[in-house]
Amino acid sequence: MENTIKDVIIGLEIHIQLTYLKTKLFCSCDSNYRNSLPNTHNCPICLGLPGTLPVINKEAVEFATRLALALNSKINSSTYFFRKNYFYCDLPKGFQISQYNKAGGRAFADGGQVTISLNNHKKEILLNRIHLEEDPARLVHKGSIATSPYTLIDYNRSGISLIEIVTEPVIQSPEEAREFLKRLKSIVQYTGISDLDLEGSVRVDANISIKGHERSEVKNINSFKEVERALRHEIIRQKNFLKRGKKLFQETRHWDDKRKVTLSLRTKEFEADYRYFPEQDLVPMEINSEFIQKVKESLPEMPKERTIRLIRQYVLSEFDAENLVLDKNIADFYEVGVNSDPTFGPNEYKQYCNWLMNDISGWLNEKNMTILQTKLQPKIVAELVTNIKEGNITTKIAKSFINDMMKGKSLVQIIKDKGKKRISDQKLLKNLALEVIEENSKIVEDCKRNLKAVEALIGKVMAKTHGQADPGITRRLMTKLLKEKRFIN
Amino acid sequence: MVIFFNYSVSEILQMKLYEYMGFELIEKIRKKEIKIEEIINSCFNRINEVESKLHSFVKLNREDALKQAKLFDSFLGKKKKLGRLSGLPLANKDLICIKDFPTTCCSKILESYIPPYNATVISKLIDRENAVHVGNTNMDEFAMGGTTENSCYGPTHNPWDLERVPGGSSGGSASAIASGQAIFALGSDTGGSIRCPASYCGVVGLKPTYGRVSRYGLIAFANSLDQIGPITKCVYDCALLLEIISGKDNYDSTSVNVQVDNYTEEIKKSIQEKVIGIPKEFFSEGIDNVVKKEVMKSIDKLEELGARTTEVTIPHLEYAIATYYLICMSEVSSNLARYDGLRYGKTSQNQEGDIYDVFSRTRSDGFGREVKRRIILGTYALSAGYYDMYYIKALKVRALMKEDFQKAFDQCDILASPTMPSIAFKIGEKIDDPLKMYMDDILTCPINLAGLPAISIPCGFNNENLPIGIQFIGNYFEEKVILNIAYKLEQELNIFRKMATIK
Numbered sequence: 001m002e003n004t005i006k007d008v009i010i011g012l013e014i015h016i017q018l019t020y021l022k023t024k025l026f027c028s029c030d031s032n033y034r035n036s037l038p039n040t041h042n043c044p045i046c047l048g049l050p051g052t053l054p055v056i057n058k059e060a061v062e063f064a065t066r067l068a069l070a071l072n073s074k075i076n077s078s079t080y081f082f083r084k085n086y087f088y089c090d091l092p093k094g095f096q097i098s099q100y101n102k103a104g105g106r107a108f109a110d111g112g113q114v115t116i117s118l119n120n121h122k123k124e125i126l127l128n129r130i131h132l133e134e135d136p137a138r139l140v141h142k143g144s145i146a147t148s149p150y151t152l153i154d155y156n157r158s159g160i161s162l163i164e165i166v167t168e169p170v171i172q173s174p175e176e177a178r179e180f181l182k183r184l185k186s187i188v189q190y191t192g193i194s195d196l197d198l199e200g201s202v203r204v205d206a207n208i209s210i211k212g213h214e215r216s217e218v219k220n221i222n223s224f225k226e227v228e229r230a231l232r233h234e235i236i237r238q239k240n241f242l243k244r245g246k247k248l249f250q251e252t253r254h255w256d257d258k259r260k261v262t263l264s265l266r267t268k269e270f271e272a273d274y275r276y277f278p279e280q281d282l283v284p285m286e287i288n289s290e291f292i293q294k295v296k297e298s299l300p301e302m303p304k305e306r307t308i309r310l311i312r313q314y315v316l317s318e319f320d321a322e323n324l325v326l327d328k329n330i331a332d333f334y335e336v337g338v339n340s341d342p343t344f345g346p347n348e349y350k351q352y353c354n355w356l357m358n359d360i361s362g363w364l365n366e367k368n369m370t371i372l373q374t375k376l377q378p379k380i381v382a383e384l385v386t387n388i389k390e391g392n393i394t395t396k397i398a399k400s401f402i403n404d405m406m407k408g409k410s411l412v413q414i415i416k417d418k419g420k421k422r423i424s425d426q427k428l429l430k431n432l433a434l435e436v437i438e439e440n441s442k443i444v445e446d447c448k449r450n451l452k453a454v455e456a457l458i459g460k461v462m463a464k465t466h467g468q469a470d471p472g473i474t475r476r477l478m479t480k481l482l483k484e485k486r487f488i489n
Numbered sequence: 490m491v492i493f494f495n496y497s498v499s500e501i502l503q504m505k506l507y508e509y510m511g512f513e514l515i516e517k518i519r520k521k522e523i524k525i526e527e528i529i530n531s532c533f534n535r536i537n538e539v540e541s542k543l544h545s546f547v548k549l550n551r552e553d554a555l556k557q558a559k560l561f562d563s564f565l566g567k568k569k570k571l572g573r574l575s576g577l578p579l580a581n582k583d584l585i586c587i588k589d590f591p592t593t594c595c596s597k598i599l600e601s602y603i604p605p606y607n608a609t610v611i612s613k614l615i616d617r618e619n620a621v622h623v624g625n626t627n628m629d630e631f632a633m634g635g636t637t638e639n640s641c642y643g644p645t646h647n648p649w650d651l652e653r654v655p656g657g658s659s660g661g662s663a664s665a666i667a668s669g670q671a672i673f674a675l676g677s678d679t680g681g682s683i684r685c686p687a688s689y690c691g692v693v694g695l696k697p698t699y700g701r702v703s704r705y706g707l708i709a710f711a712n713s714l715d716q717i718g719p720i721t722k723c724v725y726d727c728a729l730l731l732e733i734i735s736g737k738d739n740y741d742s743t744s745v746n747v748q749v750d751n752y753t754e755e756i757k758k759s760i761q762e763k764v765i766g767i768p769k770e771f772f773s774e775g776i777d778n779v780v781k782k783e784v785m786k787s788i789d790k791l792e793e794l795g796a797r798t799t800e801v802t803i804p805h806l807e808y809a810i811a812t813y814y815l816i817c818m819s820e821v822s823s824n825l826a827r828y829d830g831l832r833y834g835k836t837s838q839n840q841e842g843d844i845y846d847v848f849s850r851t852r853s854d855g856f857g858r859e860v861k862r863r864i865i866l867g868t869y870a871l872s873a874g875y876y877d878m879y880y881i882k883a884l885k886v887r888a889l890m891k892e893d894f895q896k897a898f899d900q901c902d903i904l905a906s907p908t909m910p911s912i913a914f915k916i917g918e919k920i921d922d923p924l925k926m927y928m929d930d931i932l933t934c935p936i937n938l939a940g941l942p943a944i945s946i947p948c949g950f951n952n953e954n955l956p957i958g959i960q961f962i963g964n965y966f967e968e969k970v971i972l973n974i975a976y977k978l979e980q981e982l983n984i985f986r987k988m989a990t991i992k
Contacts, residue, residue, distance in 0.1 A: 044606045048827050050599070050708040051586045051608060053741050083823050085871070089844055094826020103876060153831075275871035277819060277880060280713040283742050 008235055009215075010177055011128075011169035011207040012227070014184065015162050017135065018063045019194045019201050024159040025134045026054030026097065033156035034198060038140075046159035048092030053281045060161040061285060063193040064108050064132045065295045067163060070191045070302055073112030073130050078286050080105065081132075081279040086272050089151060090136035092158055098133035100276045108132050108285075114187065115304060116179040117322060125180045126168040135160040138200070144258065157200075163193075169207060174231035177206075181224040186303045186326045196224070197370070208234045210242060214250045218262050221255045230255045234262050306331060314338060314349040323357055329371050330356060337378030341386060351385045359402050375408025383411045394422055396467050424470040426477070429461065432469070433477050436460040437485070447487045454478060454488065506531035507669035508988060511577055511726035514672065518575045521565065525576030528672075529558040529621055532578045536623075536670045539991045542651055545665040547583050547642050548591055549624035554578070557621045564619075572619030573733065579620035580671035582662050583628055585717060586706040587611050590622070594708050595640035596630045598828045598855030600835045608706020609741065610675065610717050610734045618733050623671050626661025630857045631825065632677055632710040634658050635685050635929050636919070639859045644916055647689060648989035649955050653913040656686030662720045663690040667989055673730055674720040679710050680813055681908075681933025683718045684945035688958025689913035691947040691989070693727045693975070694720045698966050699940035700745035702731075703738030709824040711817035714937040723985045724946060724976040728752035731968060747966045755969035756976035761795035763974065766901030770806040771932055777911045783949035783957045784907045790981050791905075791974065801897040801904065805889050806935060810927055812890070813934040815870055815883035821860075822867030828855065862923065887938045894939045898964045903971055906932055908945040908958035932960065942968045946975045947984060 021031045027045035045052045068075045082100035101107040107129035114125045137158040141148035165184070171177050181204075185196050196202050204227050209215035216238070221230045234253070241248055252271070253262040301309070303325040310321040310331070325331045338344050338352050360381070364371060384401065387393050393401075393415070404414045423429065436457055437444055446453035461474050482488045506514065506528050517523045533551060540546060561576035581587060584594045586604035588611075593599040607616070614620045629639040637645040637660025645660045647653040648668040655664040659676030663686030666674050676683040678696035687694025695718045702717045709715060719730035732753060737746040765788060772781055792798060830836030830851035837850035856864070870879040897904060910929060919926045936943045941962055948959035959978070963971040979985050 044604075047832065049604065049606075049833070050592075050594075050602070050827070051584075051604065051706040052606075053705050053743075055740060055742050085823050085826060087826065087829065087845065087848055089831060092827060092832065094829065095823050104881065273873045275823070275868065275873075275876075277823070277871055277876070280820070281709075281741075281743060 006172060007211040008172055009169045009209050009211060010171035010173075010231060012165075012167045012171065012177060012180070013205040013207075014165045014181070015203040015205075016165070016188060016194050016196065017198075017201045018060060018161040018163060019198055020192060021057065021059055021063060021161050023057055023059075025057050025060050025132070025161040026159055029159065031160060033160070034200075036156060038152070038154040038156060041156040042158070046092075047155055048094075048158075054097060054279075056282060056285065057161065060132060061287070062295055063161070063191075064130065064163055065287065065292060066191040066193055066299060067165075067188065068109035068112070068130050069292070069296055069299060070187050071109075071112035071114065071127060071130070071165070073109035073127060075109045075287055075292060076106045077288065078106075078284050079108055080284040081282050082276045083279050085275040088136070089153060090139050090158075092137065092155065096134060096136060097279050097282070098164075099131040101129055103276055105276070105278070114180055114183045116176065116183055118176060118179050123176065125176070126170050128166040128168050131164040131166075133162050133164060134158075135162050144256075174228040174235070177231055178224075178228040181227060182326065183303070185224060186328070189328050190300055190302055192300075206231060206234070208238065210235075210238050210248070213238070213242065213248045216248070216250070216262075217252045218255050219252060219265070220257075222257060226255065226257055229260060230262065233260065237262065300328075303328075314353075315346040316349065316353060320350070320353050320357070324353060327371070330361070333371055333378050337382050340379045341382045344382070344385075348382075348385050348389065351388070352381060355381055355384065359399055360406070363402055363406055374406045376406050377408070380405055380411055387411065387415075391422060391424075391470075394467065394471060396462075397422070400467070422470050423465050423468045424473055426473060429469055429474055430477050430481070432461050432464050433457075433474065433481055436464070436478075437481060444482070444487055447482055451488070454482065457482075505535070505669070507535045507672070508986075509672075510723050510986075511672045511721060512723075512729065514577055515573075515575045518565070518571075524558075525562045525621070526555065526558040528576070529554055529578055529623070532623060532669070532671055535668070539648070539668050540670065542646060542991055543648060543664050543668055543670075544643060544645050545626055545661045545668065545670055546580070546624040547593070547595060547627050547640070547661065550590065550622050551624075554621050554623050561619050561621065572617055573729070574614060574618040574620040574673070576619055576621050577673060578623040578671045579614060580623055580626050580662055580665045580674040581611070582659050582674070582676050583625040584632060584677060584708040584710075585611060585675055586708065587615075587622060587625075590625070592625065592708070593641075594631045595628050595642055596856065596860065597641045598830070598834050598852070600641075602833050604706070606706065608717075609703035609738045611706060613733050614673075614675075614730075620673060626659070626665055626674065628661055628682075629658035630860050631708070631821075632658040632679055632682050633821070633859050633863055635681065635926060636916070637661060637686070638916060638920055639857055641857060646916070647913050648991050649691065650913070650953070651992065652915055653955070654689065654916050656689030656909070656913060658682040658686075659694070659720060660686045660690075663687050663692055663694065666690070666692045666720050666722055668991060669988060672722070673726060675717060676720045677707055677710070677715055677717050678933075678937065679714045679817060680930045680937050683720060684908045684933050684943060684958070684960060685929070687720055687945040688908035688947075688960075689956065691950075691956030691958075691987070692720055692722060693724055693944065693946045693979075693985075694718065695727050695731060695944040695968070695972070696936065696942060697731065697735065697968060698745075698942040698963075699937075700743050701747075701942065701966065701968065702734050703736075703741040703744045705738055705740035709820075711820040712824060713820060714813075714817060716937075724756060724944075724972060724979045725753060727944070728756050728972045728976070731972070735968075745966075750969040752969055752972050756972045758973055759795065760791065760974055760977050763796045763903070763970070764901040765791060765796050765798045765974070766801035766897050766904045767798055768801050768803045768806075768897060768904050768906060770803050771904075771906035775910050775928070775931065776907055779951045780907045780909070780911060780957050783951075784905070784959050787948040787959050787978055787982065788905055791978055794977055794981060796974070799901055801900055803890070803893045803897060803935065805886060805893050806931070808886050809890065809935040809938060810931055812883045812886040813930065813938055814866075814927060815879050816887065816938070818863045818867035819870045819880050819883075820867070821863045822865075822871060825856075825860065825864055828852065830855070859923070890935055891939045894941060894962075902964075903967075903974055904962040905974075906960050906962070908932060908960040912951050912953075912955045912957060936962055941965060942971060944971045944975050946979055948978070948982060949984070
């Protein structure tokens with residue numbers, strides 16, 4: 001697919017819940033509805049009862065400002081809300097309070113960009129706008145929406161603050177989309193507005209077209225991970241359609257994440273007319289430069305700037321630095337760790353990064369945990385690096401420590417428990433090597449033809465010492481013994 | 490406080506409690522001449538006498554009201570202080586939410602609806618100032634109409650002539666006050682819904698500046714135009730109620746933080762040198778001569794009291810009706826979208842088909858003709874391709890009308906005009922001609938478009954003894970000025986104690 005992908009045009013609409021807000025967008029109900037019983041975080045306002053009025057949550061405006069600044073979007077000094085009118089059972093007022101950049105309205109913020117790297121190539125993904133809006137209620141079905149005998153409505157989600165980010169149609173492949181979302185997730189994490197790892201905190205709609213043909217809009221992609229998959233499926237579907245000589249038409253499709261296919265919802269002529277018009281129950285939001293400045297000062301260093309600084313400060317490669325900053329908690333962990341030992345220099349910085357990004361991240365991925373959910377201390381990793389450097393433990397042994405380290409055990413304790421110090425006693429190692437040569441005559445024979453067989457013999461010594469034999473000394477001894485016995489030259 | 494200025498002792502002895510002004514009853518309670526319970530009983534006796542003829546109320550709160558009265562009586566002379574309204578009976582329009590009391594907007598679709606919260610004005614009037622809620626009053630469904638004929642409970646009758654409409658949409662509140670079934674009432678005014686029935690029923694009704702009174706708990710009709718306001722027997726009572734319900738509310742973003750004046754004091758000031766603007770378009774051909782004549786007579790009286798007059802112009806008045814109806818219908822189409830029967834209110838028994846089928850049936854069955862007409866027209870006006878042509882255009886004209894009024898207020902302190910183009914007409918007379926009905930809003934709806942305050946008070950009667958109303962329009966947040974002029978005129982005319990004889 002890679003070679004034919006240049007003709008694909010993708011634009012994304014990403015909806016992010018502001019999960020770190022205490023209250024909902026227009027009322028004072030608790031915003032943290034996860035793990036609560038259904039319909040317990042409600043008041044007359046978020047239930048849309050007759051006579052109620054919305055009042056904007058000031059902190060939500062601050063959160064939107066944080067994100068807009070982090071994405072380099074231009075914040076409009078005066079904006080107002082619009083009503084998006086449609087009937088559905090998740091919408092208690094019969095309209096959603098949202099924003100609109102047409103009909104006299106303006107987005108919360110215009111433009112902006114996110115830089116991605118793909119195959120050593122950098123690209124700016126341009127954004128069109130950012131909106132602030134309310135989430136509808138959550139609908140619960142038994143199994144698939146199509147076959148469920150009922151629909152249950154949970155209004156706990158009704159009125160939760162959402163930010164909508166709309167990209168320009170500049171994404172050219174599912175891989176670019178994946179990279180973009182990875183960077184976006186990172187930026188959102190740095191702004192501290194949302195925990196995108198929470199279930200249901202993200203929803204994506206994608207507009208996809210093959211150049212010169214009508215587009216389709218794929219709705220209901222409920223996680224960043226699913227986006228790449230949905231895009232791949234939709235591109236192949238459209239291409240196969242064209243291959244068979246058929247004409248594509250504009251339509252809205254639904255991503256079925258159980259069957260992993262897109263299904264047609266409606267065609268253009270059945271598109272809803274949302275009858276957007278100004279929400280007069282709210283006064284315009286006036287955002288002055290003082291407020292923006294204050295928010296700016298409260299923002300931490302963003303991933304892009306941090307990458308540049310890490311390259312400079314810790315002599316890391318761009319690749320390493322970019323990966324390191326992606327998860328703010330990992331990057332924070334790294335900086336605390338490498339700075340905990342004043343003797344650390346470029347070599348240790350690199351080693352520390354490798355441990356963090358390979359073994360430790362691997363462990364986290366496998367367990368589906370974040371670094372903050374473990375008891376691992378930054379200083380322990382620094383000690384690990386130091387112990388390897390000083391020859392106290394081998395890299396191989398160090399790897400076997402990871403599991404215990406993640407559980408909060410100190411290195412001294414692990415070493416004590418496992419007794420895994422490096423064996424460099426030449427006499428002991430020589431005897432072991434001789435034993436191995438004795439026991440493995442067939443492999444020893446092989447050494448005449450294939451030098452790699454020597455590695456197998458070294459491995460046997462390692463196995464006898466449970467990995468504790470010093471690999472350098474063992475290699476020297478083994479080679480020497482084999483030469484003496486003329487199995488190798 | 491000046492009391493009893495025009496009565497002989499025998500007249501006073503014959504007066505029933507429900508015939509007194511609110512401020513007089515407050516004085517009597519404070520002096521312990523009477524008990525609150527007596528007043529409430531007097532009003533309910535009056536209700537027993539006339540309600541079957543008038544149909545001012547859709548739901549009475551008899552038992553609870555008597556309980557409240559006894560409770561408030563017990564406050565007097567005790568440590569617990571009695572609020573400013575001293576347990577006086579309050580009639581509430583059926584679209585202002587009272588916790589645990591059915592509030593239906595006189596619509597079948599909200600037949601069984603009981604709000605779980607109090608509107609801000611209700612908290613202020615009842616919880617803080619101790620008014621006693623006697624019942625909810627009849628109105629046009631969702632306040633859409635000018636006659637109270639569009640109620641799912643049937644029409645209200647005008648106390649001055651039972652065959653005539655009381656005006657609307659707050660017709661129940663106005664007729665309740667005019668007939669002595671309550672002392673104070675609340676109405677809401679979107680295009681004249683307080684002033685029109687006040688004019689037809691010969692009582693005082695005030696629509697405050699948009700943002701003066703919190704709309705929290707007022708079931709929306711057209712939310713950029715709606716305001717809650719008092720309907721009372723006299724200007725002093727009106728000033729008292731307004732003083733209580735005004736002010737910034739954190740539950741209504743559109744309520745404005747402008748100082749609330751001491752209206753009950755302000756009304757007594759001299760009107761010497763006050764300039765009254767006469768907007769010539771408000772006296773044009775469509776206005777009945779008898780109405781024009783009585784209004785002009787009142788303006789002459791004000792001149793005698795020291796005010797000056799000047800002619801002003803509101804050139805865009807001819808576009809007011811079209812503009813008003815486009816905006817209000819557009820807002821209606823959205824504000825009433827929530828009535829789908831899913832969470833509360835009446836749901837269609839026939840649950841066949843998908844949710845859209847059920848929604849459609851529920852709304853077809855639940856809404857009346859006028860409401861449906863406005864939803865459909867409003868939906869049309871907001872639709873893609875028509876939005877710019879209708880809604881945006883209407884907003885532009887609205888801005889021009891505001892400018893017209895601002896220019897007029899450069900030359901004067903208040904504007905004076907008739908409230909309605911005619912006196913109350915017969916029930917059923919215009920029911921099949923919505924356009925004719927809409928035209929009756931010509932003198933009231935421009936005030937809502939501009940967001941200005943306006944009051945209607947009785948200024949005379951025609952030869953059939955039917956009341957005529959005069960409207961005073963003020964600049965933004967200048968309620969004190971219109972109340973002041975209205976009070977002076979009221980004292981001068983001295984017809985405010987005249988009550989309808991209900992036959």
